[in-house]
Amino acid sequence: MTEHAPDPIIVDAVQHVRDRFGARGLEDLIVLAQTELAAAKAALEELSDS
Numbered sequence: 886m887t888e889h890a891p892d893p894i895i896v897d898a899v900q901h902v903r904d905r906f907g908a909r910g911l912e913d914l915i916v917l918a919q920t921e922l923a924a925a926k927a928a929l930e931e932l933s934d935s
Contacts, residue, residue, distance in 0.1 A: 902910045 899914070902914050
């Protein structure tokens with residue numbers, strides 16, 4: 886994975902979750918993001934196989 890600066894909108898979204906829901910909210914966000922990441926990677930893999 887290459888290092889890059891995250892988009893400011895992503896930073897704002899994460900900070901909003903942190904400020905509103907605390908550590909538990911960030912944990913929930915991470916779990917959901919990992920699920921979405923796996924689905925996105927699977928979709929890309931499927932497209933590349935076509």
